[in-house]
Amino acid sequence: MAPTIHRLALLGFGPVGRSFSEILSEKYQQVEARYGLRLQIVAAVDRTGGAVDEAGLDPAALVAAKRAGGLCQYPVRGRDGLTGTECLSVTEVDTVLEATSVNMQDGEPGMSYVKQALSAGRNVVMANKGPLVLAYRDVSELAKSNGVSLKFSATLGGSMPTYNLGVRDLAGCTIERVEAVLNSTSHYILCRMNLGDTYEEALAEAQRIEIAERDPTLDVEGWDATNKMVILANSVLNTPTTLADVSRTGITHLSEADLPMTMLATAEKTNSGYRLAVAPVRLPEDHPLATLDPLSMSAIFYTDLIGPMMITVNERGPRPTAAAMLRDVIEIAGGSV
Numbered sequence: 438m439a440p441t442i443h444r445l446a447l448l449g450f451g452p453v454g455r456s457f458s459e460i461l462s463e464k465y466q467q468v469e470a471r472y473g474l475r476l477q478i479v480a481a482v483d484r485t486g487g488a489v490d491e492a493g494l495d496p497a498a499l500v501a502a503k504r505a506g507g508l509c510q511y512p513v514r515g516r517d518g519l520t521g522t523e524c525l526s527v528t529e530v531d532t533v534l535e536a537t538s539v540n541m542q543d544g545e546p547g548m549s550y551v552k553q554a555l556s557a558g559r560n561v562v563m564a565n566k567g568p569l570v571l572a573y574r575d576v577s578e579l580a581k582s583n584g585v586s587l588k589f590s591a592t593l594g595g596s597m598p599t600y601n602l603g604v605r606d607l608a609g610c611t612i613e614r615v616e617a618v619l620n621s622t623s624h625y626i627l628c629r630m631n632l633g634d635t636y637e638e639a640l641a642e643a644q645r646i647e648i649a650e651r652d653p654t655l656d657v658e659g660w661d662a663t664n665k666m667v668i669l670a671n672s673v674l675n676t677p678t679t680l681a682d683v684s685r686t687g688i689t690h691l692s693e694a695d696l697p698m699t700m701l702a703t704a705e706k707t708n709s710g711y712r713l714a715v716a717p718v719r720l721p722e723d724h725p726l727a728t729l730d731p732l733s734m735s736a737i738f739y740t741d742l743i744g745p746m747m748i749t750v751n752e753r754g755p756r757p758t759a760a761a762m763l764r765d766v767i768e769i770a771g772g773s774v
């Protein structure tokens with residue numbers, strides 16, 4: 438049977454967008470053979486510009502163009518200053534992949550890209566949390582009213598299938614409690630502090646192995662985990678939630694006497710919804726998250742019908758996040774197995 442052609446626009450070509458292209462160039466034939474899908478990137482942009490080709494861009498050539506200075510360098514089709522907005526209005530695509538930089542002020546440029554794509558009847562797969570945290574309801578209603586799919590399994594802990602487990606595999610269960618390590622940077626730093634490092638020493642080591650930014654505020658003050666909790670509460674727990682609904686405490690104020698602790702995101706079912714928090718917590722020694730590997734993330738769902746169910750990932754770098762975008766694309770495109 439002829440494969441189904443599924444056209445993609447890739448907005449953002451940082452570590453995640455580039456990894457997605459690399460994975461596609463490696464697995465193109467495997468995806469076609471296994472799922473009957475021919476995935477074609479027909480448009481891609483970064484801040485330099487981009488390229489559009491209805492016949493499909495070469496993912497390996499996109500990576501090479503990026504190495505040469507930016508996607509505007511793509512052979513023949515590359516255009517200086519091409520924006521996501523322009524490329525969405527000139528290209529017929531089935532699914533838009535949104536992997537631009539996170540911006541927690543107004544969500545741009547991702548917010549406009551996602552709204553434009555959904556309004557035009559395109560499916561959207563997001564790695565960028567910003568638009569979901571700031572406007573979950575607007576964005577998800579826009580997807581519904583246009584009859585298209587909005588998927589974002591990459592936003593809840595890299596490749597960790599938090600969304601798929603919570604929504605699909607626990608269908609029918611009441612989720613009574615969630616305990617999760619959703620931010621690998623703060624988890625790693627706290628694990629080292631538990632072993633005797635000062636905060637400064639642990640942060641320096643996290644920066645050395647490139648899991649902490651030069652400015653680590655978003656991670657160590659709990660913002661990143663709080664963002665994920667907002668998405669998780671809205672989507673998995675079906676509870677309208679904004680940043681103001683999550684109690685947030687960082688790890689920068691801890692003293693030696695407070696330790697050992699684990700940076701935990703929790704949701705506790707109450708009579709009226711869920712109590713949501715992100716904070717360092719002293720866990721019992723035998724708690725599975727108390728001994729979680731320093732480079733892992735994990736989530737435990739406590740349910741009425743199944744009991745607790747735990748997932749863990751141990752990932753470095755952007756590739757697993759790009760893999761999560763690929764699984765969303767395959768699901769949207771209806772890849773048959």
Ligand SMILES: NC(=O)c1ccc[n+]([C@@H]2O[C@H](COP(=O)([O-])OP(=O)(O)OC[C@H]3O[C@@H](n4cnc5c(N)ncnc54)[C@H](OP(=O)(O)O)[C@@H]3O)[C@@H](O)[C@H]2O)c1
Pocket residue numbers: 448449450451452453454482483484485507520521535536537538539546564565566567591592595754755756758
């Ligand atoms: N890295 C991870 O492991 C990970 C995990 C989960 C989620 N995420 C999220 O996934 C998204 C992508 O991650 P990343 O690490 O690749 O981010 P990044 O390093 O910030 O790269 C973002 C990309 O977006 C492009 N971009 C920014 N503003 C743009 C604009 N106005 N128009 C067109 N392109 C624009 C950048 O262009 P230039 O290249 O020209 O600067 C870059 O290619 C982020 O929102 C991030 O928070 C990342």
